[in-house]
Amino acid sequence: MRKLILISTLFILTLGYLTYAFLPVYVNTKTIDIPYGTPTLSIIDTLYSEGLIRSRLSLIVIHAFRKDKLEAGEYEFSGYVSPFDVYEKLSKGLHKLHRIVVVEGSDLYDIAEILEAESVCKKEDFLRYATSETTAKSYGLSTPTMEGFLFPDTYFFSKNTHPLKVIDTMYRNFLEKTVDLRPSVAERGLSLEKWVTIASMVEKETFWEEEKPLIAAVIYNRLKKGMKLQIDPTVIYALKRRGAWNGNLKKIDLQIEDPYNTYLYFGLPPTPICNPGVSSLKAAIEPADVEYLYFVVDPKKRRHIFSSTYSQHRKNVARMRRRK
Numbered sequence: 557m558r559k560l561i562l563i564s565t566l567f568i569l570t571l572g573y574l575t576y577a578f579l580p581v582y583v584n585t586k587t588i589d590i591p592y593g594t595p596t597l598s599i600i601d602t603l604y605s606e607g608l609i610r611s612r613l614s615l616i617v618i619h620a621f622r623k624d625k626l627e628a629g630e631y632e633f634s635g636y637v638s639p640f641d642v643y644e645k646l647s648k649g650l651h652k653l654h655r656i657v658v659v660e661g662s663d664l665y666d667i668a669e670i671l672e673a674e675s676v677c678k679k680e681d682f683l684r685y686a687t688s689e690t691t692a693k694s695y696g697l698s699t700p701t702m703e704g705f706l707f708p709d710t711y712f713f714s715k716n717t718h719p720l721k722v723i724d725t726m727y728r729n730f731l732e733k734t735v736d737l738r739p740s741v742a743e744r745g746l747s748l749e750k751w752v753t754i755a756s757m758v759e760k761e762t763f764w765e766e767e768k769p770l771i772a773a774v775i776y777n778r779l780k781k782g783m784k785l786q787i788d789p790t791v792i793y794a795l796k797r798r799g800a801w802n803g804n805l806k807k808i809d810l811q812i813e814d815p816y817n818t819y820l821y822f823g824l825p826p827t828p829i830c831n832p833g834v835s836s837l838k839a840a841i842e843p844a845d846v847e848y849l850y851f852v853v854d855p856k857k858r859r860h861i862f863s864s865t866y867s868q869h870r871k872n873v874a875r876m877r878r879r880k
Contacts, residue, residue, distance in 0.1 A: 660833030704828025
């Protein structure tokens with residue numbers, strides 16, 4: 557009789573403990589980082605010490621039945637969390653996602669800074685792949701880098717995402733967002749690379765939508781006449797590539813020996829100089845029907861004054877200088 561009572565008591569206690577072990581816990585938003593190579597039992601220890609499970613036994617039991625691989629990485633939990641929820645998230649690798657906002661006109665160097673700031677990947681790792689001709693060729697691009705083809709948008713990436721995955725996601729978004737524009741590129745006799753390069757200069761020269769077709773027209777008109785483009789943002793890009801850009805473009809910078817310097821070299825720069833948005837891409841295939849060859853910015857209105865002759869351009873420049 558005593559033996560039966562003892563067994564019944566042990567059964568009830570065991571059942572009670574198991575019930576307790578599998579009860580959900582309530583946590584305020586909590587983020588944990590599981591290093592790569594961490595053994596399963598060590599992961600369970602971490603989850604217990606972080607207060608995400610009531611007992612190690614709960615996950616040990618679940619793992620004994622399911623035998624799934626628990627993925628390393630960064631995870632976020634909030635509210636009521638059961639051992640089953642925890643196991644499901646880690647076994648499926650449902651990592652915490654970081655919101656990455658890439659604005660129109662961002663270049664590879666800007667994107668690299670954003671990715672590192674959000675711990676998605678190190679900027680030098682991203683740039684190593686993004687500026688690799690091998691990477692560009694893998695997408696069939698005739699350009700030495702991925703500049704211009706990483707579409708500006710809002711993305712969600714987990715911590716320690718491989719740079720190639722980031723690049724692939726952004727390039728595929730470029731293809732998706734330009735699907736209606738690309739047929740017109742071929743009709744105009746442009747290559748994909750030339751189109752995006754022109755659009756990138758339009759993007760960096762103005763943020764006013766109505767000015768973009770005019771800027772595009774100036775670029776095409778100067779190319780047709782064999783004139784140097786003399787686009788300031790190409791010089792800025794040359795300086796950024798060298799790590800020498802300090803936010804202030806000086807007159808002496810216009811003499812920098814660099815293939816991106818359109819004050820020294822004729823034609824287009826070797827690659828796009830940023831990642832343009834849809835409106836700039838559209839302007840590059842639908843330039844305004846004008847004969848403008850020059851423009852200068854109005855420092856007060858931050859808009860451009862356009863002209864077709866050099867004499868008129870010089871007058872506009874003098875007038876704008878007086879307005880500073």
